[in-house]
Amino acid sequence: MKKGIIFLVLVVLLVGILLAGCGEPPVSQAKFQQFQTKTEGQFTAQGARIGEAERVVKTIPDMAKDITTIKNDRDTDKAVQLVQDQLKAEKADRQSDALKAQLDALKAKDAELEKDIAEIENELKDINQSPQYPPSYPPSYQSQIFRAEVYNGENFDQYIGSFQESTIDHDWGSGGPAGLTDYFSVRWESISPDIWFESGNYQFKVRVDDGVRLYLDGQLIIDKWLTHAATTYQVERYLSQGYHNIRLEYFERAGQAVIRLSWQLKS
Ligand SMILES: [Ca+2]
Numbered sequence: 001m002k003k004g005i006i007f008l009v010l011v012v013l014l015v016g017i018l019l020a021g022c023g024e025p026p027v028s029q030a031k032f033q034q035f036q037t038k039t040e041g042q043f044t045a046q047g048a049r050i051g052e053a054e055r056v057v058k059t060i061p062d063m064a065k066d067i068t069t070i071k072n073d074r075d076t077d078k079a080v081q082l083v084q085d086q087l088k089a090e091k092a093d094r095q096s097d098a099l100k101a102q103l104d105a106l107k108a109k110d111a112e113l114e115k116d117i118a119e120i121e122n123e124l125k126d127i128n129q130s131p132q133y134p135p136s137y138p139p140s141y142q143s144q145i146f147r148a149e150v151y152n153g154e155n156f157d158q159y160i161g162s163f164q165e166s167t168i169d170h171d172w173g174s175g176g177p178a179g180l181t182d183y184f185s186v187r188w189e190s191i192s193p194d195i196w197f198e199s200g201n202y203q204f205k206v207r208v209d210d211g212v213r214l215y216l217d218g219q220l221i222i223d224k225w226l227t228h229a230a231t232t233y234q235v236e237r238y239l240s241q242g243y244h245n246i247r248l249e250y251f252e253r254a255g256q257a258v259i260r261l262s263w264q265l266k267s
Contacts (some may be wrong), residue, residue, distance in 0.1 A: 009206070109261045145195055146188045146246075154211075154251040156185050166250060169200045172257040185251040186259070190244075199241040205234040208250065209258040215247040225251070231260045236266060 138230050145166050152158035168188055170177070176184050204213050206222055209230040214222035221235050250259045 016028040064084065067112060123178060140179050145190055146190045147191050148186055149179070151185045152180065152183070154185055156181060158186060168259060168261040170259050174255060174257070176252060176257050182254040185249070188248045190246045194243040194245045197239040197244055198265070199239065201236055201238050202263050203234055203236050203266050204263045205232060207258060207260040209256050210253050211251045212259065213249040227253045230256065
């Protein structure tokens with residue numbers, strides 16, 4: 001009997017357990033439709049996402065293109081910058097070249113000036129070294145060949161002044177040089193380099209009132225230091241080719257005053 005009860009309890013427990021295992025009630029039609037709707041919504045959403053993804057994927061080539069463009073732009077910017085830098089460098093070079101050219105020009109001018117200066121210095125040296133007239137070459141002309149010194153008194157007593165002239169040829173009448181009348185003296189001398197003569201025999205002629213002394217190369221060749229009316233004196237001398245010094249001294253006491261010097265080649 002006891003065993004029967006235990007068996008019964010066990011059976012009851014077993015049935016309870018079995019019943020508990022199949023506790024869920026069967027799914028209703030409404031719930032199934034609800035589930036179906038939800039699932040379909042999820043599919044749709046997923047489809048939209050896929051579509052979006054596909055669209056994004058489609059834009060990738062465009063994006064790649066954009067990236068290339070940007071890259072190209074960057075490259076262009078770089079290229080522009082490079083060109084600008086080059087231009088700047090070239091401008092700087094050009095400026096530098098221009099300055100260099102200016103400097104070179106100045107240096108060249110400086111060298112030219114130095115050359116000119118050297119030439120002038122050489123010319124000056126030549127001029128200083130050579131005589132004013134080369135001895136073998138007669139001057140083309142001498143406008144003033146005598147310097148005359150005028151004195152008060154018959155013996156060069158008081159210096160009054162001087163003048164220059166190319167010939168000695170005066171007839172002062174009762175007057176004289178520098179406003180003087182009577183009692184004066186005059187000394188003429190050829191100015192360096194003196195007077196050019198071709199070689200030959202020359203006749204020197206003096207007409208004088210009153211006294212005269214004529215020197216040729218320092219040698220007294222006419223000596224008439226006396227008072228008298230106008231008188232002509234002459235003397236012949238041989239001269240070598242070249243420059244010769246002539247000095248003429250003259251005095252006047254009173255009355256008429258005449259002095260004239262000339263020369264000519266005789267042979
Ligand atoms: Ca006289």
